[in-house]
Amino acid sequence: MPKGTDVSLEILEKVPFDTMDSTNKFNVLDIDFLSISREEALSLLQQVIDRGEKESVSFINADCLNISCKDEEYRAILQSQKIVLPDGAGIEIACRVIGKQLVANLNGTDLIPQLWEIAAQKGYRFYLLGAAPGVTQRMKLKLEETYPGIQVAGEHHGYFDHDTESDSVIDEINAAESNVVLVAFGAPVQEKWIHQYQGKIDSNLIVGVGGLFDFYSGDKKRAPLWMRNNGLEWMYRLYLEPGRLWRRYIVGNPLFVFRVFKWKKRVASAGS
DSSP, X not given: OOOOOOOOHHHHTTSOGGGOSGGGEEEETTEEEEOOOHHHHHHHXXXXXXXXXXXXXXXXXXXXXXXXXXXXXXXXXXXHOSEEEEOSHHHHHHHHHTTOOOSOOOOHHHHHHHHHHHHHHHTOEEEEEESSTTHHHHHHHHHHHHSTTOEEEEEEOSOSOTTTXXXXXXXXXXXXXXXXXXXXXXXXXXXXXXXXXXXGOOOSEEEEOTTHHHHHTTSSOOOOHHHHHTTOHHHHHHHHOHHHHHIIIIIHHHHHHHHHHHHHHHHHHHHO
């Protein structure tokens, strides 16, 4: 995956974190998320680090919101977060259903590499947590090759006992003195883990990144750029992994749209 952001640090510094208020938010299925540009999103993440603040970040797609309709704990976590970003064509469709125009589809697999480019200039330190053994090591080498100067302070696979071994993993994270921890357990496991342990982690940003490590390490292929630009990446993923993903997309996508229409009607009735 090539690096590629045309966003300068000078531009990013002009978008203050304090402006991320209700005017920047949309709500779908009772989950608030930010409708902001890619530049604003990158500036927001940068300023959390530069100010020494502490925030968690989640990306949501249609499947995430489908899960949130059944998983009360996951839904409550998303509702409690300040930084929830829209990821995927399903969220864009949902916005159109409710009469909104989403500013940008902030696909995490594209946005985080742009943050890496900024990090290489600013000296931010990353910790990579998740995926199968060996993936984070390959990813670390790829990052150091692609982004000269980037600091990968440490890494650990995700195949550990989250109930009994999380404290020792967190000790490793804190010893690495990272600014950003990327957690790749998949939703909703990563959001629940982050919510449970965020208070123990001495980092500014803790970001749930789903399958990013598998894509970036080269273990899984991404869709061609033209498919990603036209909201068709899900079709490519379905083509590659039909046995694992057919229910998520063939059943889940229509179900999501149905839920959005039903939710819109309920909200309209409650407001009349």
